[in-house]
Structures are given as C-alpha cells and as structure tokens.
Amino acid sequence: MAVLLFVRRVRPRVALVANARPTGRGAPTPDRVTRELTHVFLQKKLLQKLGPGLMHAFIFWGFIVLLPTIAEAAVAIVHKDSSLPLLGAASWFAFASDVFAALVVVGVAMAFFIRKVLKPDRFRGSHMGEADRILLLILAIVVTFLVWNASRIALGIAEVPDSRPVANLLSGLFGSGGGTEAAERVLVWAHLLVILGFLVFLPGSKHLHIATAPANVWLAKDGPTGRLEPNRIDLEAPEEDIRFGVATQKDLSKKQMLDLFSCTECGRCQEACPAWATGKPLSPKLLIMDLRDRVVAEAAGEVELQPLVPNAVIDQVVWDCVTCGACVRECPVDIEHIDTIVDLRRNLVMAESRFPQEASPMLRGVENQENPWGQPASARLDWAKDLEVRVLQEGDPAPEVLFWVGCAGAFDERAQKTTQSIARLLTAAGIDSAVLGPREKCTGDPARRMGHEYLFQMLAEQNVETLNGAGVTKIVASCAHCFNTLANEYPDYGGTYEVVHHTQLLSELIAAGRLQPRTGDGKITYHDACYLGRHNGEFDAPRDVIGGDIEEMPRNRERSFCCGAGGARMWMEEESPRINDTRFEEAVETGAETVATACPYCLVMLDDAAKGKGSDLRVADAATLLAESTLPS
Amino acid sequence: MNIVVLTKWVPEPEGTPTIGEDGLLVREGADGGLDPGDEYGLEAALQLVEAAGDGEITLLTMGPEIAQAALQRGLAMGAHKGVRITDESLRGADSLVTARVLAAAIKRQPFDLVIGGVESTDGYTGIVPAAIAELLGLPGLTFARELHLSDGTLTIERQTAAGYDVVVAPLPIVITVTAGATEPRYPSLKGVMAAKSKPVETLTLSDLGLSGDDVTPTQTVAEVTDAPPKQGGETVEFDDTTAARIADVLAEAKVI
Ligand code: SF4
Ligand code: SF4
Secondary structure (H helix, E strand, O other): OHHHHHHHHHHHHHHHHHOOEOOOOOOOOHHHHHHHHHHHHOOOOHHHOHHHHHHHHHHHHHHHHHHHHHHHHHHHHHOOOOOOOHHHHOHHHHHHHHHHHHHHHHHHHHHHHHHHHHOOHHHOOOOHHHHHHHHHHHHHHHHHHHHHHHHHHHHOOOOOHHHOHHHHHHHHHOOOOHHHHHHHHHHHHHHHHHHHHHHHHHHHOHHHHHHHHHHHHHHOOOOOOOOOOOOOOOOOOOHHHOOOOOOOHHHOEHHHHHHHHHOOOOOHHHHHOHHHHOOOOOOHHHHHHHHHHHHHHHHOOOOOOOOHHHHOOOHHHHHOOOOOOHHHHHOOOOOOHHHHHHHHHHHHHHHHOOOOHHHHHHHHHHHHOOOOOOOOHHHHHHHHOOOOOOEOOOOOOOOOEEEEOOHHHHHOHHHHHHHHHHHHHHHHOOOOEEEOHHHOOOOOHHHHHHOOHHHHHHHHHHHHHHHHHOOOOEEEEOOHHHHHHHHHHHHHHOOOOEEEEHHHHHHHHHHOOOOOOOOOOOOEEEOOOOOOOOOOOOOHHHHHHHOOOEOOOOOOHHHOOOOOOOOOHHHOOOOOOOHHHHHHHHHHHOOOOEEEEOOHHHHHHHHHHHHHHOOOOEEEEHHHHHHHHHOOO | OEEEEEOOEEEOOOOOOOEOOOOOEOOOOOOEEEOHHHHHHHHHHHHHHHHHOOOEEEEEEEOOHHHHHHHHHHHHHOOOEEEEEOOHHHOOOOHHHHHHHHHHHHOOOOOOEEEEEOOOOOOOOOOHHHHHHHHHOOOEEEEEEEEEEEOOEEEEEEEOOOOEEEEEEEOOEEEEEOOOOOOOOOOOHHHHHHHOOOOEEEEOOHHHOOOHHHHOOOOOOOOOOOOOOOOOOOOOOOOOOHHHHHHHHHHHOOOO
C-alpha cells in the first residue's frame, strides 16, 4: 500500500525528468566518478560547513549503514527469531548499525539545534515545518530501531547482543516477561510503519533529494563551471525547430529539471549570493523552489502551462544574477543555477526582447561595432600609441603568444593602464607576442551572459576564424571573462588554444627569473575575480604576481564575493546597496592601501565604488603593480 | 492607422566613410545600417499602432541594394512592410529630388501619418520631411519630442531652443521625431527572423510615374575636403572672474 502510494506520488516527477530535453551528459567520466565519491559519499561539499556538514553526514552515513536493517526488520516481522543470512549474524554489522543509529540521533539533535537555536538566515523562505516533520520521522525510525533491538536483547533473541552497546544499554528498560514480547512486536511493526510512512511522504518533499541528488551530482557539468552549454541557433532552420533558451518547462533539460527536484532548501546558495546579500529579490534557492513549485503545479494540471518568467519567477530575479557561481559552488547537490538563469534570459532576449533597457546600448555596440562600448574598431589600438606593440596583420607569422586585449582593456581608460602594463612586461621579459588590433572582436561574453546566444555564436565563429586563420596556438588574456570564454567556450566553436590568464603568464615569468620584482611596500589586499578564481580555479597566480603578504579579505579565494559586474550586470543599473560598494567596504576594512584586481571588470567596479565613496584606497590590476615594481617608470 | 516611416541606410556612424572620386559616398561594401536617428520615429509609430490596436507601418527608403539592410532592421523591430525605390538615375540625388521621389511613393497608398527623423546621420540636411509635407500639401510638424494621438488629431510637444511648443494638427500630416523622444526597442531574434518573410516592394522611377527631369539634382558636390582640425579650446582658470567669462562665452555663442 505504502509502496503503491510512493510510486503514484513519485511517478509524475520521474516523468517530468524523463521527458525533459536530453542533456548529452551521463556517460561515465573520471570527473563523474570522483564527484559521486567526494560529493555524495564523502559529503565534501556539505562539510564545507563543518557543523551542519557533520550533522548531515551522520544522518547520511547512518542511513547507508542502516539500509540492510530494513530487510532485517521485515524478516523479523514474519518470523520473530529469524534474521538476515550472513549480515544478521555478523557482529561487526550489528555494532555498526547500532553506533550509526545512535549517530543519526546525534545528527537529528544537531539539526534541531541548528534550526531552532542558531536559526541561520539561509533558511529564510525554506519549508521549515516540513523539515521538522522529516527530522522527526528520521528520529522515529532510528529510535524504534534501537529500542526494538533493546527489546530483543532483553528477550534474548538478539544474535550478537554484546555488539550493540547502545541497544544493550537501553535493554535495561525491559523486563523479560510477556510485556516485553508484546513490546517487541509492537516496536518492529512501528519501525517498519514509520519507514513506509517516510516513503509516502518523500516524493512531495524536499527530502526527495535522497533519491535525486546522487543522479544530479552525476549529471553535473564536467570541467570548469565557467563554461555555458551552447544553445546552437541556425537561423535557416524552421522556426519551430529553433530553441530560444527556456520559455516554459517544456524547454528545460533533464539536468535542469532534476535540479528542481534535488534542492534540499538548505539555503547555502542563498547565503553566498551577492544579489541576495544586497537585498535583491534573487535568491538562488528561492529561484529553484519557485520553478519547482510551478513545474509541479502545471504538471498536475492545477495551473496552465505558462512561460516560467514571470509566472514562476519575476523578471527582476532573472536579471539580478551576476553569474558569480557562488551558489553553484556551495550547493551540496550540484545544482546549476547559472545555466537555468541564462537559459531564461535567452528566451527573454531572443524571443521577447524583454530586458533592462539600459543594457541595450551594450547589445547594439556588440552587434554593430563588435564591442560593448560601441567604439570603432580603429580605436582598439589607442592604448598602444606610445608603446611598441606588434599588431598581427593578415599573413604574418603567428607569435609565440597572442595577447588578447579584450574590449575593456582596449576602450576603458582605467583598464587601458593594465593593458599597457602587460604589454610592457611582455616586452621586458622578451616574449614574442602580438595583438590582433582592429581584427579583435568582443568574445561575445557579455552578449552571451545577457542571453543573446546568437550574437555570441556569431562573434565566437568570427573570432575563431581569425585566430585559426592566423595560426594562433597560445593566447594570454587579461580579462577574466575573455579568458574564460576563450579557454572554456571557444572549443565548442572550433577554437582550441592554450589559453592563459595574464597573471598566470606573469607569475611563470617571475618564477623563471625573467621578471624581477622589487619587494613592494604598503599593504595590499587582493580581490578574486569570479571568472578567474571560482569558475576556473586560479587563486595563486595573481597572488604570486602581487607578491609579499596579502591582507586577505574575509571572503577570499573560492569564497570570494563578486564585484557586481559579471553576467552582463556591468551594463545594467543596480539599486543601492550595490554589490561593488559592499565588496569595496570589505577591502577597506582590511586596512590595505591598495586593492589589487586581475580583471578589468573588477577594476572598474571597485574603482567606481572608491570614487563614489571618495576613498583613497587605490584600485589597480596586479599587472600594473608588477610593472611598477619591475620596470623603470 | 497607417503610418509611413521614412528610413535611410547610413554608413556606420562610428566608422570613417569612404568618399568616391565623384564626391559621393561609397556605399557598396561599406559597414552600415538603419540610421539610428530613424529608430525613434519608428518606435513612435510602433507605439501608436499598438495603442490603436490595428494599422500598418510601411518603411520607405530610397537607395541601392545595400539599403535593404536598413529595411530589414526596421521590419525586425516590428514594421509590417517595406518599400525601396532604386534607380540608377537617383545616384547623387539631392534633398529636393529625394523628397519628390519619396512623396510620389507615399501618395500611392492611403496613409494617416508620415514620420521621419529630424535629420539623417550622414547628410544632416534635415529638410526632406518638410519638403515632403510641402509636396503632399500637408502640415509638417517638426521636432516632436512627445506625441499624443486622440480622435484623429495629433498633439506634439515641439522641441525648441527655449523649451517646447504644443502643436496640434488633424491627420494626415508629416512629422519629424527627435532623437531620444522614444526608447527604440532592440529587435528580438524572432523579430529578425520574421522580418525575412515580410513583404518588401522594390520600385523604380517609372513605377512612380517620374521621369529624368523630376530627378535632376539642383545641387551637385563640387569638392570634398577634410574638416579642419579642432581648435584648442579656451581654458578658464577658476577665480572671481570665471563666472562672468563663462557667461560671455555663452553669449558669444548665442546660447544665452
Ligand atoms: S551566480 Fe551568484 S548572483 Fe547568480 S544566483 Fe548564484 S550566487 Fe547569486
Ligand atoms: S540550490 Fe543547492 S545550495 Fe541552494 S538551497 Fe537548494 S540544495 Fe541548498
């Protein structure tokens, strides 16, 4: 009966995932196997928060160990004196299940302590009552298990009583008379009934994650999180065959759908999200929950099938995201919020042309002048006026390293300083490098993260043609966004190069003695760029380039806090309190005199914050600091 | 509500245009597209038709094959159809000739409103819409920065140096819309695709019943030279006389 109910309740969800758009993921890869081991079995991502992580690990490991005891109890229901073959008589198993059951009790107690006493803000918006019911059910399962075993010990039917320290202790509760025999029957039935009740309760609850999470972790993206899945657009194809991102739930991929049913409502993502932290309506957790509730309600026929924006989440939620990846990194079940957000944007931009209007000059600029600044291509070399820089002409031999300047580096006055520093450092180190000059076009990153996949696709194809045509094999990029796009996304468009970030190249040159920085003075803090750090795992190179002791901000490296520019937010207005101001405050509090950056977007955002506050904390790229300490000025 | 929107293909405003030996702009193979100044009027037209709930917007342009790109952009934004007039003898056409040709094309179908930009981003003459109004014998309302339609009467706020005038006229009329009057929409990719199947008519002079005499320019380009380099400005140091000096400069420039 319970099993039937379970099947009936879980089936619509299984169908939703099964009928969703294929992901092309799933084949075993070393990454998948490793993730399954570390993220699921070793609970690595949960243990990023030690207290709550241990709490969960106790319950999770407890249940893994206790799984066979369900069968044990089922056998005992039929025949009191029987037990499982092999395991039933194994003293080590009796011991393990006894201890782990006790650990589950500890875990549940910890969970209640966290939820009722500590009450972290990350739970805001989660289903608290449901969580309590689940915890109580879990508690009931293990308590009935322990007490049932205690009664068996009291009755002398337990095969290996000495191996069950906890149950043994509890066996003192029972006499050996008829009352205990009855109690033993009642307890085993109660134990199994609670388990069955749990089973029925599971599909509609966030606790479904015990079934979905391992699959979701398996289907997660391999490789850097900075890469977005392409949404190929062939304008020659019949319109009904073209997918413009995600409009309704019918457009969701299997992974995106499974994400919705995997969320545990733990709120770790919400706690890390810069949009939420600055009071915006976007919370990655609420986004996932709202999408899930809508999808389920539509599938059940309770509401009509409608576009997910604004029916499940409002427009602003979709536009608030800076694609910083903090949510994805924190999520213990590897939900990929960014991919879904960008897919929703794709539909709004490409099908509806509905987006914050202030971003439209950026799109027009990228479309018409091939850069977000709307500057003519001829101005791409303005920064190089007083420098000797080789400009790669058509037919020229390829340089050892192509210096990809990027649009910010070419057109923004502050970022131009970084570009000049890098060019001078490369010359000083004797690197054979060249720039594309007017032949370089926007990588398409801002258009892509804004949702204009087609514009990105065109630029990617054009740039790949130029790069391949020039025989380029190695690229150094100074913008973290260019770096990410060239390294992780251009291979999807036929452009595979060795791509390094300027801090990586410069740190190598320092290590090789080709650049010799003087030890600087003055306290420096470093702001990790999301697309260099969290999305691509490079934390040390920029620190090596800066050199000396760094006054770290509280949120640094993998847990760095975004500058507010990613996800094309650079071109959108933001209500106060702003993300860049918030981050800048954090830098000020370190007492440093300089905040170093490694990405022009971060530079501009933090410098804007400095100007807005009238602060004299200097914002400069690591390369500029290196140039100052290496080269004659 | 039928609206004709005057559109023009212009070379990339951020680029450096090439001038041919005949003193005329080389259009073939150049980067360019719909004049950004035309988008404000088109957006106004789209809003009027959307508010009216029915109606048709026709984009009208004069120019060679390349001008098709300007029409496609306007169609992608939501205009319903396009008309392009092209004829060898129109090369080097001046403003008056352009106005005659466009007026002849406008007359071919019933319309309520003709909308143009204030001036083109390449030629900057700013007289074609007014000339069209004259040729059609209709009122010409220029520099509209805001427009409001009710009961067949259009009320505009006409931008002036001092502020704005309110001007009212019954349809049909010809108007020009200032840059910034509306916020032109960014076409969706679906719009771009749909534009490909919207009708575009290509007409020659004889289709319009015009002859060579009608299109003989009264102006020709004698010479094209580079603009003189900008003169270094005047730097006013800040002291007690600064305010007076600034006022003088503004007065000299006849701004105040
Ligand atoms: S990517 Fe960053 S801004 Fe976007 S939802 Fe995740 S944490 Fe929030
Ligand atoms: S999305 Fe992930 S991190 Fe966020 S609440 Fe759900 S499970 Fe937790």
